[in-house]
Amino acid sequence: xxxxxxxxxxxxxxxxxxxxxxxxxxxxxxxxxxxxxxxxxxxxxxxxxxxxxxxxxxxxxxxxxxxxxxxxxxxxxxxxxxxxxxxxxxxxxxxxxxxxxxxxxxxxxxxxxxxxxxxxxxxxxxxxxxxxxxxxxxxxxxxxxxxxxxxxxxxxxxxxxxxxxxxxxxxxxxxxxxxxxxxxxxxxxxxxxxxxxxxxxxxxxxxxxxxxxxxxxxxxxxxxxxxxxxxxxxxxxxxxxxxxxxxxxxxxxxxxxxxxxxxxxxxxxxxxxxxxxxxxxxxxxxxxxxxxxxxxxxxxxxxxxxxxxxxxxxxxxxxxxxxxxxxxxxxxxxxxxxxxxxxxxxxxxxxxxxxxxxxxxxxxxxxxxxxxxxxxxxxxxxxxxxxxxxxxxxxxxxxxxxxxxxxxxxxxxxxxxxxxxxxxxxx
Numbered sequence: 001x002x003x004x005x006x007x008x009x010x011x012x013x014x015x016x017x018x019x020x021x022x023x024x025x026x027x028x029x030x031x032x033x034x035x036x037x038x039x040x041x042x043x044x045x046x047x048x049x050x051x052x053x054x055x056x057x058x059x060x061x062x063x064x065x066x067x068x069x070x071x072x073x074x075x076x077x078x079x080x081x082x083x084x085x086x087x088x089x090x091x092x093x094x095x096x097x098x099x100x101x102x103x104x105x106x107x108x109x110x111x112x113x114x115x116x117x118x119x120x121x122x123x124x125x126x127x128x129x130x131x132x133x134x135x136x137x138x139x140x141x142x143x144x145x146x147x148x149x150x151x152x153x154x155x156x157x158x159x160x161x162x163x164x165x166x167x168x169x170x171x172x173x174x175x176x177x178x179x180x181x182x183x184x185x186x187x188x189x190x191x192x193x194x195x196x197x198x199x200x201x202x203x204x205x206x207x208x209x210x211x212x213x214x215x216x217x218x219x220x221x222x223x224x225x226x227x228x229x230x231x232x233x234x235x236x237x238x239x240x241x242x243x244x245x246x247x248x249x250x251x252x253x254x255x256x257x258x259x260x261x262x263x264x265x266x267x268x269x270x271x272x273x274x275x276x277x278x279x280x281x282x283x284x285x286x287x288x289x290x291x292x293x294x295x296x297x298x299x300x301x302x303x304x305x306x307x308x309x310x311x312x313x314x315x316x317x318x319x320x321x322x323x324x325x326x327x328x329x330x331x332x333x334x335x336x337x338x339x340x341x342x343x344x345x346x347x348x349x350x351x352x353x354x355x356x357x358x359x360x361x362x363x364x365x366x367x368x369x370x371x372x373x374x375x376x377x378x379x380x381x382x383x384x385x386x387x388x389x390x391x392x393x394x395x396x397x398x399x400x401x402x403x404x405x406x407x408x409x410x411x412x413x414x415x416x417x418x419x420x421x422x423x424x425x426x427x
Contacts, residue, residue: 018091018252020083060245060353075205079248101197106178175412180360202361203248234317234347245353272303278415292330317347
């Protein structure tokens with residue numbers, strides 16, 4: 001490996017040679033990019049299941065892949081498959097069913113959903129039902145396919161079979177930072193010399209009644225049901241909670257040397273990854289912002305750059321009152337008032353909602369597209385600025401700009417925080 005293929009710390013430079021994307025706005029990165037930069041929203045009233053009596057009745061669901069209801073693992077697998085197919089096709093690496101590297105898959109936590117639980121209860125055949133009865137029904141053999149489908153690793157296992165990835169597939173969940181963690185693990189594996197290629201992806205198809213109810217009980221979701229497209233309002237004064245959503249994104253990562261040797265087109269560079277855990281609270285951020293500050297600081301240190309080198313921030317920007325405020329507090333500490341005021345920052349979640357496990361991967365993909373096209377997607381629904389969060393949020397309309405380097409923030413429940421630093425081409 002020549003010096004030209006190493007970063008300033010002597011590690012293999014990690015580049016991106018394929019990007020795949022599916023959200024509520026559509027399938028494929030071209031369609032998504034066109035609609036994101038047009039300021040369109042994919043958030044709508046839920047039609048996939050009954051919503052009577054629910055506090056939140058809107059979501060960024062992906063409804064164009066199946067005619068009816070499917071279990072979350074099935075939808076998550078389908079979303080991931082489409083994203084990975086697009087990314088691998090663009091990178092033109094390996095052959096169909098023979099991907100020359102490992103899989104790092106961010107997948108949502110899985111559990112039996114209500115329709116399946118109802119079938120279990122019906123199989124018992126009598127009421128009242130106790131837990132022992134349900135165990136007996138589960139052990140009958142009638143529901144054997146569920147044993148495999150509702151295992152946490154089942155989605156990644158099937159993806160590994162479909163794409164022929166190397167070694168044991170990694171399934172991971174670090175809450176809302178999961179997609180970024182999957183990319184970080186791919187970067188680190190290439191840097192360590194364990195592989196020249198990795199497939200990193202995040203997927204989430206888990207909008208179902210129980211998930212909505214749980215987030216509602218946490219007072220995390222918006223209740224602006226009357227205007228779905230205007231419900232996600234990151235950084236605005238009238239923000240009142242996030243919108244659950246579905247989607248997937250996949251990146252083909254390679255060492256720079258490997259990509260150059262095979263004549264691949266380089267779509268961007270993963271310069272740095274930073275993480276910092278926060279054990280303050282299950283859902284709330286530490287009031288001093290230290291983990292968010294440390295996460296960004298670690299990312300810059302890993303990339304060997306400074307905040308002054310950043311042209312755009314792809315915000316976590318969930319549209320919850322506390323998260324947006326804490327993200328601002330963290331960025332202010334890291335960037336300083338003057339640099340932060342000059343740096344555009346926007347939230348893709350204003351248009352596609354919060355894709356949870358997939359968010360970090362989707363926003364990394366959008367960040368790379370932002371660099372490639374020189375156009376910054378807007379933060380829509382920004383009509384009432386919050387004087388406590390004075391940011392240039394690229395309000396409502398996309399902006400043309402020279403973007404050489406992006407930091408993308410992903411801050412998860414349980415204090416799981418990851419930041420990625422991306423650039424357009426190797427320095």
